[in-house]
Amino acid sequence: MKPRRFNMRSLILNTGSSLLLPLLVLFSLFLLLRGHDEPGGGFIGGLVAAAAVALKLFAEDYKAARDMLRVHPLQLVGIGLVLAAVASLPPLFVGESFFTAQWWSLDLPIFGELKLSTPLLFDIGVFLGVIGTVLTVVFTLAEAEHS
């Protein structure tokens, strides 16, 4: 049986994807950051970002998508998990229970008040973890198709 090539190149998809990609990535970051008390969050943001890379995979090929990501998707999962796990630790230093949310606010000269928190760190961890997991699955399937 001859291996079938994964090939559905089309000019429209190619051009469209290069326009859509930055938008999708931006949108995923927007979803990630507004997620604390409005619909959004790390999980959905991560899915959108993963969809962006998957779009690259469909529009061009497996290699282009891998190159765009630069790191191995499993490493993304690792970094995400480290961030999420680290987010549980700060409250221990101020004498509160494990995983209690901590908020710090910074006063920046132009932008005004900036609120940083451990839930945000956790969400970023989830974001990276979801991108990594989804892309691991997608790449594994694409590889199986190749071989």
Add this chain to the structure above:
Amino acid sequence: MDLEVLVALPIIIPLLLGALSLTVLSNHSAQRWLGAIGTALLLLCSVWLLLHTREVGIQVLEVGSWPAPFGIVLVSDMLGAIMVVLASITGFATALYSLKTVRKRFERFGYYPLLHLLLAGVNGAFLTGDIFNLYVWFEVLLVASFALLILGGERAQMEGAIKYVTLNLLSSALFLTAIGLTYGLVGTLNMADIAVKMASLEDQKMVTVIASLFLIAFAIKAAAFPLFFWLPASYHTPQVAVSAIFAGLLTKVGVYALYRVFTLIFTADTGFTHEILLWIAIFTMLTGVLGAAAQFEVRRILSFHIISQIGYMILGLALFTPLALIGGVFYIMHHIIVKANLFLVAGLMYRLGGSFELKKLGGLYRNHPGLAVLFLIPALSLAGVPPLSGFFAKFILIKAGVEASAWWAVGVALLVGLLTLFSMIKIWNEAFWKASPEPNPAVPAPTRNALLYWTIGLLAAMTVCIGLFAQPIYQMAEMAAAQLLNPAGYIEAVLGGTTP
């Protein structure tokens, strides 16, 4: 506050280690160091947690400062703490053993991160006090075990994995259904709170339905009769180190869950549920040992013996007397160490003898007398020969059976002990005693096995110690059983008193 964080450490340490070793996926030596030193650290923390729990009493940690019935709590009572220590011992031994046996190809596919994730899932399941959180930890350890099971991607692994995955996902679906019904009935997920609210319900019929659903779901996970088929189909296929940690821990998580819910929550209708458990225990013991008698592959024999041993543990729960629960807990402690060790010995037998098939093995006693001794210790302990750990475990259980006049169970337990001895002697005769079938073993024996001997020796020494110094171990099992029989203490620790 200060020491409460101890309860979270056995979960957070392997999670962090797994994440860290994922980030250094291509650096093999870093992964190995993280594996060995990290699991050693985990072991230290778990022992500390156990000693602290024994000293002070049940430890409760409210995650994220959310008060008890609403937030997730982590609870360390004696049973949970003992299980965590056992898991850490197995994890440490497996990590040491993996240093020399796991090839780079597997390390690149994430062997060590998966190992840590598995340990995190197992410890999470042992420590959580929330029924839905228990489900989540189950899934964490399942996903890690799925991936570990197919690492390498050989034919037999794929075939076994499909059965393993399908049946475990079915069991998860049942578990989730049971959780849904529980929530629909009492509107809470905290196990202590569920216990209080279920006891005050007027209509106990629904409670029994939920109990049966939990029973089926956990019995599949524990590989109890008649739902054990996934275990012998899959446990002999992966890497030996993986088999060892699976054999030591995975089914025991199911047993632990049975112990937890059937002592804390479903104690109202013991005439029904524990009677079923008793018959499950009897048939599990019998089918496991009879299945083993028909096998001639070392790992398959050992896999079937896991099933029969699960029967003993469930027997302890089913009799539901103080002595029986002590016996059950003691049995779990003894079994996890012995079983993991036997699989590790089987791996070394393969390295030295070139096969797992009894027909092709032989002459190991003449060539490697040290290994022969190290095999005999866990093997005889498994069969229950005094003064090793298995003797006391079986003795307590059978005494409890006699006191409860469960004659069928006592008879079967004795018979199964005898058949286990037969099985172990079969391996001894074929692999160690008889002359080697071929003058030259097919696989040239790798030379640097010192670390493997040390690992196996360490576990064997523990087995001997449990037997020789049974008194302190018995006392810990006694404390665990006392806490299980008196759920009011657990409920009090979780729901009242800890929050200001």
Add this chain to the structure above:
Amino acid sequence: MEVLVALMLGVLTTCGVYLVLRPRTFSVVLGLTMLSHAVNLFLFSMGRLHSNAPAVIGAAQQHADPLPQALVLTAIVISFAMTAFVVVLALRSALELRNDHVDGVDKEEEPI
């Protein structure tokens, strides 16, 4: 609405159980997916069924129980991951074993 949800649950479970018992891995995967959908739907309905009730207190006259929604979200994510894994496993094993029978051996057909 209860009847509709109950019927849906019944249909999904029936199809799921039937498909899981089939000999081909593909139908087993589909069956597992359907069963997990059924369980998720069931879990959701355990928070009692309301229409036009957001899961926020004070936003409307009536509010829905948010907890089952959170549970279902978690369960969906987990079953999504599991399904992805099973699909990859089934694909790999079909390539490795040269057939898609759950026992790894197809008794009816000659291997390809």
